[in-house]
Amino acid sequence: MKCVLCKQGKTRRGKVTVTLQRGETTVIIRGVPADVCENCGEYYLSENVTGEVLALGEDAVRKGAEVEILRYAA
Numbered sequence: 001m002k003c004v005l006c007k008q009g010k011t012r013r014g015k016v017t018v019t020l021q022r023g024e025t026t027v028i029i030r031g032v033p034a035d036v037c038e039n040c041g042e043y044y045l046s047e048n049v050t051g052e053v054l055a056l057g058e059d060a061v062r063k064g065a066e067v068e069i070l071r072y073a074a
């Protein structure tokens with residue numbers, strides 16, 4: 001698909017690192033499958049992946065972690 005941010009690049013399947021900020025908690029999730037723009041690096045997550053990522057984030061917030069670094073399990 002075409003990147004909606006820069007409107008120049010095309011996206012390609014890849015892996016990204018997603019960082020979530022929830023109040024005091026920072027959650028870093030590595031190896032998240034995404035479509036990544038070849039031009040500007042913007043990434044797009046599928047609905048399923050977004051749900052998983054948010055669920056992981058909520059878990060970390062509930063545990064009261066300040067910084068949580070996770071690996072996405074496909």
Ligand SMILES: [Zn+2]
Nearest residue numbers: 003006037040
């Ligand atoms: Zn782009």
